[in-house]
Amino acid sequence: MQYFIFADRFFLEDRVEGPGYLEIVDGKFGSYSKEKPDCHAEVMNYQGYFIAPGLVDTHIHGYKNHDIMDGDFDGLNTISLELLSCGVTSFLPTTLTSSKENLDRVVAMIGRNYTKVEGAKIKGIFLEGPFFTEKYKGAQNQSYFLDPSIPMLQRWQELSNYFIKKIAIAPEREGAGPFIEFAVKQNISVALAHSHATYEEAEKAIGKGATTFVHTYNGMSPLHHREPGMVGAAMNLKDVFVELICDGHHVHPVAANILMNARGRRETVLVSDCMMAGGMPDGDYKLGEFPVSVKHGAARLPGGSLAGSILQLKEAVKNTVQWGIASPEEAIYMASTAPAKSIGIDHEGGKIAEDYAADFIVLTPSLDLVSTYLDGVCRYRQEEEK
Structure with missing residues (x-):
């Protein structure tokens, strides 16, 4: 036709x-x-x-009252269908730090069913955790944190039919270097997140093959003039991608612009980091095991910390243009081609x-x-x- x-x-x-x-x-x-x-x-x-081009969301935990960690196909399919209303045509279902058994169950379900969804296409799984550290844990359950484990990643690969596309770790954890090298050989994009790493530790991880900073500024050691930290590494290291949540809550527009100028808009990836309350009214929800309250466009834990977002990726595109920090061409690129490049699928989508x-x-x-x-x-x- x-x-x-x-x-x-x-x-x-x-x-x-x-x-x-x-x-x-x-x-x-x-x-x-x-x-x-x-x-x-x-x-x-x-x-x-x-x-x-259809938008590519490489970091999304849920939508329309469904959480990826629920581990059920009906919920996954609903997310896939409803994301079409967000302009998203491809996405990575994103997990949270949890027990090994729960993660086994979720990745196996996605691996069995990703070709059966009826809406936006699933291009792989993003494992956000459990290899993080406590200081910048955000809405990740620290009781499950541990050092990077190659056998665990091998198991998740097998259970998911080798569908893990991206994994986030804290680079200061014991064994991070060999883990990154193993993951890269498996064609898994390694990202850095929920970490108090020094600039040097982040630099070593990038040298081993890590390529992405997750929800930059959030959940990481900040830029200081005597210790540039993870944020400084995200701004200064060569040939890496930086995620940004442009909902107006996670990052001030000026800070987003500073990062885009330092990094370049072709290496900036707009993500939603959306949780199950996306597309839903204000109220009480859950992000994995945590209770979350949604009010005035922000999702927060009981203590007030941000817990993912309710952002639709199409709104992130619009926000960056309305804030005056990107042209329409740049904004669309950051939400389609750049995400596809960041996980190595630009040969099949994103443009x-x-x-x-x-x-x-x-x-x-x-x-x-x-x-x-x-x-x-x-x-x-x-x-x-x-």
């Missing part, structure tokens, strides 16, 4: 074009042209709108390029979501557009 999309602007792999025509052939992207196609194929008219799956979104000029397409088929449309 072949059709064309006409729109005012297209955020293509390496440039912005438009107005013009984008070809869709058998669920994949074809060629782009400024000229109207000389054939009888259908032309879908999105005049006045923008076409962008509009020939022969890639036609996973894309339709946006208004103010970056409000209109429609979400998977494999060239419209799977979500805002109510007013129906």
Whole structure:
């Protein structure tokens, strides 16, 4: 099946074009042209709108009253379906620090079922923990913290049908170096998080093959002029990616801009870190084993600490533009191509390029979501557009 999309602007792999025509052939992207196609194929008219790659959320714990740690397929499928309303077409279900038995159960469930979900595509599992330290533990259960274990990672790989795509650790823990090297050989992206590491310890971890700083600024040793810490490492080390939660609660827009300027927007990854209260009204919820209260757009533990977010990734894109710290092109890149690159799946998704799956979104000029397409088929449309 072949059709064309006409729109005012297209955020293509390496440039912005438009107005013009984008070809869709058998669920994949074809060629782009400024000229109207000389054939009888259908032309879908999105005049006045923008076409962008589907968003890729590489750090998300839940949505619509479901938590990945519940370990049930119905919940996972609901998250997958509901993420289409957030402009997300690919994601990494993200675990929390928990018992070995519970993590065994969750990764095995995802490994058995990831091809069966009906909405946004699951591209792997992100294990956030349990190899962390206490000082910056955030909403992670310290009673399960331990040193990085290669046998445990091997077990999780086997249980998940070798579907672990990303794992976060504290680089100061005993055995971090050999663990990172093993994980990298397994094609697992190693991230650094929930850590009081020094700059030097973070630098050593990057030297071993770690590539990402998780929810930068949050859950890590801060920048100090005599000890740059994890934040300084995130800003200064070469060829790494930095996650940012741009909900206005986790990071001040000025701090986000400082990091983007230091790191570069092509190495900045917008994530939601969303928990089960995303898409739900204010109230009481859970993040893993912890009770969480959601009020005024923020999810907090009883003591007041932030506990994940209720952010939708499409809103992170819009926020960075409205804050004046990114152009639409940069914001979209940080939520699609950069995340895909950070976990090594940019050869199959995260951008509009020939022969890639036609996973894309339709946006208004103010970056409000209109429609979400998977494999060239419209799977979500805002109510007013129906």
